[in-house]
Amino acid sequence: MSVALHGYFRSSAAWRVRIALRLKGLAFENVFHHLRRNEQNAADYLAINPQGLLPTLDLGGGKILTQSLAICEYLDAMYPEPPLLPAEPFECAKVRAFAQAIACDIHPVQNLKILNRLREHGFAEAAVNAWAKVTIDEGLNACAALLEAAPAGDFCFGNQPTLADVFLLPQLGSARRFAVDLRWPRMLEIEERCMQMPAFRAAIPALQPDAE
Amino acid sequence: MSVALHGYFRSSAAWRVRIALRLKGLAFENVFHHLRRNEQNAADYLAINPQGLLPTLDLGGGKILTQSLAICEYLDAMYPEPPLLPAEPFECAKVRAFAQAIACDIHPVQNLKILNRLREHGFAEAAVNAWAKVTIDEGLNACAALLEAAPAGDFCFGNQPTLADVFLLPQLGSARRFAVDLRWPRMLEIEERCMQMPAFRAAIPALQPDAE
Numbered sequence: 001m002s003v004a005l006h007g008y009f010r011s012s013a014a015w016r017v018r019i020a021l022r023l024k025g026l027a028f029e030n031v032f033h034h035l036r037r038n039e040q041n042a043a044d045y046l047a048i049n050p051q052g053l054l055p056t057l058d059l060g061g062g063k064i065l066t067q068s069l070a071i072c073e074y075l076d077a078m079y080p081e082p083p084l085l086p087a088e089p090f091e092c093a094k095v096r097a098f099a100q101a102i103a104c105d106i107h108p109v110q111n112l113k114i115l116n117r118l119r120e121h122g123f124a125e126a127a128v129n130a131w132a133k134v135t136i137d138e139g140l141n142a143c144a145a146l147l148e149a150a151p152a153g154d155f156c157f158g159n160q161p162t163l164a165d166v167f168l169l170p171q172l173g174s175a176r177r178f179a180v181d182l183r184w185p186r187m188l189e190i191e192e193r194c195m196q197m198p199a200f201r202a203a204i205p206a207l208q209p210d211a212e
Numbered sequence: 213m214s215v216a217l218h219g220y221f222r223s224s225a226a227w228r229v230r231i232a233l234r235l236k237g238l239a240f241e242n243v244f245h246h247l248r249r250n251e252q253n254a255a256d257y258l259a260i261n262p263q264g265l266l267p268t269l270d271l272g273g274g275k276i277l278t279q280s281l282a283i284c285e286y287l288d289a290m291y292p293e294p295p296l297l298p299a300e301p302f303e304c305a306k307v308r309a310f311a312q313a314i315a316c317d318i319h320p321v322q323n324l325k326i327l328n329r330l331r332e333h334g335f336a337e338a339a340v341n342a343w344a345k346v347t348i349d350e351g352l353n354a355c356a357a358l359l360e361a362a363p364a365g366d367f368c369f370g371n372q373p374t375l376a377d378v379f380l381l382p383q384l385g386s387a388r389r390f391a392v393d394l395r396w397p398r399m400l401e402i403e404e405r406c407m408q409m410p411a412f413r414a415a416i417p418a419l420q421p422d423a424e
Contacts (some may be wrong), residue, residue: 047322050357051313063302066358067316070308077301090275093286097279102265104279109326121339145262146278153245 003028006056008035012107013068014055014067015170017022017209018074021034022199031058032210035112036209053113069103074161084163084192095157098146099167105140106171110178132179140175144184154193165194195196215283216267218257220247224319225280226267226412232284232422235373236291242420243270247324249414259418265325281315284375296375307369310358311379318351318383322390352387355380356396366405377406381389385417 005021005028007014025105033039033054049056049066055067057074065071076084085091095109110132118128150157156164172191172199175182190205194200203209217233217240219226233240245251246267253264261268269277269286277283288296298304316417320326322344331338339386362369368376384403387394406412417423 020412051317051351051354053317059302063306064308065302067309067312069312069316070305073308074301074305077304089289090271090277091288092289093277093282096282096285097277098279100279100315103312104281104320105263108316108320114321117343121335121343124334131333139263140262212385 001147002060002062004058005029006049006058007054007208008033009205009211011035011054012111012174013053013103013129013207014046015173015205016068016166017057017071019054019166019169019200020084021029021164022202023084023197024164026075026079030209031053034210069099069163071165073205084161086157090157090168091157094146094150095162095164098143098156098164099145101139101146102167102171103165105142106136107174110135119124121178122187124176129178132174133142133165133180135172136175136178136180138199139144140180140182140187142183144187147184147186150174155190161194161197161200165190165200169200169203171192214272216243216270216272218243218245218261218270219266219420220245220252221264221417221423223247224263224323224382224386225265225315227385227415227417228280228378229267230415231285231378231381231412232296232375234289234414235294235296235378235409238291242421246422249335251284251416253277280375281311281375281379288375296373296374296378298369298374301391304370306358307374310355310368313351313358314379314383317354319386320349321351322347322386337359340411341390344386345392347394348383348390350394351381352394352396355383356399357404359396359398364396367402373406373409373412377402377412379389381406381412381415 003026005017007030033045040054048051048064055068057071065074072084085095097212114133115128119130147156155161156168169191213236214395217229219242227276247259247263252266258264260276265376273413284296297307326334327340330343342376358366368380381403
């Protein structure tokens with residue numbers, strides 16, 4: 001299988017898939033699309049991802065997947081070790097809900113596409129940054145409450161990384177870009193523990209070949 | 213099992229869970245939270261849903277789930293008939309990606325919370341409505357392209373409803389509220405077919421006890 005990940009070093013959603021691919025030990029090639037140059041809206045990219053969003057995972061043989069969460073769950077189904085979701089349905093739903101609190105309610109409200117739309121509506125840069133900051137702040141504060149209700153463990157849900165951690169780490173990266181006060185000690189402890197793992201370390205934006 | 217759905221007649225995310233519960237033939241009670249009166253931010257609701265968002269599913273015995281997609285997938289795991297996701301991982305990922313194109317990239321960018329934030333930033337009502345309309349229009353247009361790539365069938369993916377249909381129907385409802393030009397015939401055919409099923413019909417906002 002020759003796998004290609006369509007991404008961008010700073011794309012938080014592509015970052016998630018980079019972590020998942022590495023946790024599963026899967027080799028992949030990178031295809032970069034420069035978001036600030038609007039390359040994600042080129043016709044040849046829209047042909048494989050009609051949303052014009054990153055990431056897309058090209059599995060070869062015409063098999064193409066979009067949406068980072070769907071991609072990560074596919075990888076987890078196809079390559080079960082190490083598992084990224086608990087087998088027990090209720091525990092699994094808790095992990096998914098945490099990942100979705102980020103994937104649905106934080107990231108899409110503060111991604112480049114939306115911030116650019118605010119600029120088109122006349123938002124000054126300070127107001128754009130404030131929008132992103134409050135979105136991430138409120139969202140992560142709710143995530144912190146979800147973590148408080150989770151059983152104690154080294155990672156978000158238990159003693160192994162799950163999709164909750166895979167989604168949390170890139171969101172913490174975005175939080176720093178927008179100067180959010182990271183006032184949630186448990187999240188920072190989890191981040192530190194993740195960053196001791198090569199899969200998480202190698203996936204950070206600064207280490208990607210297209211990093212600027 | 214005594215199940216309670218915390219919702220609101222007009223909440224698109226609660227609507228999805230209403231459909232899923234009914235497709236599975238599960239009885240449930242309604243607990244209503246009036247979004248325009250900000251009841252979702254009451255302390256007792258935040259205690260079970262720290263995001264202050266609808267829906268929440270209370271399964272009884274202290275088992276509480278948030279996030280509509282996680283809830284629907286939980287129901288599908290616990291009550292496998294009729295299945296709402298294909299068993300084959302790649303096909304399953306396609307259905308999830310479609311649902312997530314709505315759950316991540318359309319709905320959270322045009323829900324009441326974000327529209328209210330735009331109002332706080334001085335958007336006039338016409339600009340607020342235009343924001344919602346363009347978000348839904350662009351998003352559904354991408355969804356239409358995803359459907360074109362799907363195999364022909366009575367529903368979004370195949371001849372039985374999946375989570376793709378469960379997420380599409382409420383989004384079409386929001387599209388109408390914001391006067392989006394529904395220029396995608398296949399979506400409307402699918403909607404009509406869904407509306408012939410009691411589970412979809414009974415879940416529409418106008419038929420909920422809290423409808424205004």
